[in-house]
Amino acid sequence: MHLLVCGGAGYVGSHVAKVLDARGHRVTVLDNLSTGHAQAVRWGPLIRADLLDPASLDAAFQDQRFDAVLHFCARSLVGESMAAPYDYYENNVVGTLNLLQAMRRHGVDRIVFSSTAAVFGNPVAALIDEDHPKAPINPYGASKLMVERILADAAHAYGLRSVCLRYFNAAGASANDGIGESHEPETHLIPNLLRALINPAAPLKVFGEDYPTPDGTCVRDYVHVLDLADAHARALDYMEAAPGAHAFNLGNGTGFSVMQVIRAAERVTGLPVPFERAPRRAGDPPVLVAASQRAREVLEWSPTHTSIEAILRTAWDWHRAPAF
Numbered sequence: 209m210h211l212l213v214c215g216g217a218g219y220v221g222s223h224v225a226k227v228l229d230a231r232g233h234r235v236t237v238l239d240n241l242s243t244g245h246a247q248a249v250r251w252g253p254l255i256r257a258d259l260l261d262p263a264s265l266d267a268a269f270q271d272q273r274f275d276a277v278l279h280f281c282a283r284s285l286v287g288e289s290m291a292a293p294y295d296y297y298e299n300n301v302v303g304t305l306n307l308l309q310a311m312r313r314h315g316v317d318r319i320v321f322s323s324t325a326a327v328f329g330n331p332v333a334a335l336i337d338e339d340h341p342k343a344p345i346n347p348y349g350a351s352k353l354m355v356e357r358i359l360a361d362a363a364h365a366y367g368l369r370s371v372c373l374r375y376f377n378a379a380g381a382s383a384n385d386g387i388g389e390s391h392e393p394e395t396h397l398i399p400n401l402l403r404a405l406i407n408p409a410a411p412l413k414v415f416g417e418d419y420p421t422p423d424g425t426c427v428r429d430y431v432h433v434l435d436l437a438d439a440h441a442r443a444l445d446y447m448e449a450a451p452g453a454h455a456f457n458l459g460n461g462t463g464f465s466v467m468q469v470i471r472a473a474e475r476v477t478g479l480p481v482p483f484e485r486a487p488r489r490a491g492d493p494p495v496l497v498a499a500s501q502r503a504r505e506v507l508e509w510s511p512t513h514t515s516i517e518a519i520l521r522t523a524w525d526w527h528r529a530p531a532f
């Protein structure tokens with residue numbers, strides 16, 4: 209297939225482009241490079257276009273024929289979304305509507321959408337499956353849930369085929385291919401922890417020590433970005449025979465606390481992680497762990513980099529010598 213990877217210069221999108229290329233697909237990346245990196249576009253040409261500029265989308269779709277779109281363009285910081293909700297709804301909802309309308313004008317009827325555990329809000333179950341109530345607690349999660357609803361409506365109205373993949377905590381890298389996680393500012397635990405190893409003068413801040421978890425720090429389900437990428441390739445295959453709108457939760461099903469991640473990083477790197485205790489970060493649920501049975505059964509998804517050590521090792525390889 210010829211695939212348009214919107215946001216393919218970003219962290220998850222670039223890893224998906226690599227995996228799609230390896231499966232024999234032809235990849236074209238569309239990105240405005242607002243947070244992505246041109247150096248991460250390694251598996252096909254880059255079209256510089258903006259989802260908020262419909263004319264630039266028409267130009268992209270006019271020039272060539274795409275069999276499906278994979279959509280990773282989004283603002284994705286919870287805290288920032290609380291402070292700037294208009295930006296989040298504009299980028300994530302209006303931008304996506306523009307993309308969907310351009311797809312419709314140009315006869316492209318398949319999309320894989322990058323969604324998030326943030327659509328669930330504060331969990332009411334130990335393991336979060338697809339039927340868990342969706343009650344986002346911040347504009348970021350709300351914007352992603354709105355798009356999920358738009359995709360369901362578009363399936364009925366226009367016959368659009370879609371798969372929403374709700375990532376839990378994406379982590380790790382394909383450092384040998386020169387791609388990895390590179391955000392500025394960086395807010396995520398694993399990159400911040402590895403940066404603190406490289407620059408001990410700026411220790412990691414551990415947000416909160418009084419959560420209702422075994423050691424008082426938040427528990428998350430870390431899933432390797434290449435395993436997430438594999439799920440996208442499977443979602444494309446699945447859509448061939450599955451009309452309608454579908455959603456899958458993607459995680460390993462095992463939670464690690466912030467302190468457990470720190471200790472695992474110390475085992476992997478052989479270095480002590482410099483850290484200091486800090487107050488809770490607003491909007492952090494105590495525990496987020498996925499039930500991914502549906503993806504395993506329906507997509508036959510079977511993550512392979514499941515140990516926290518394997519995830520940390522590949523992230524460490526990247527952070528020691530980032531290509532960008």
Ligand code: UFG
Nearest residue numbers: 324325326395396397398400413414415426428466489492
């Ligand atoms: N944390 C720290 N110090 C840091 C960074 C993070 O202690 O410097 C803690 C956080 O408080 C949290 C855990 O590490 O308890 C994980 O935080 P991340 O920022 O790495 O990831 P989140 O769980 O906050 O974010 C993920 C996805 C988001 C999604 C969110 C839903 O990355 O896209 O889950 O809550 F919106």
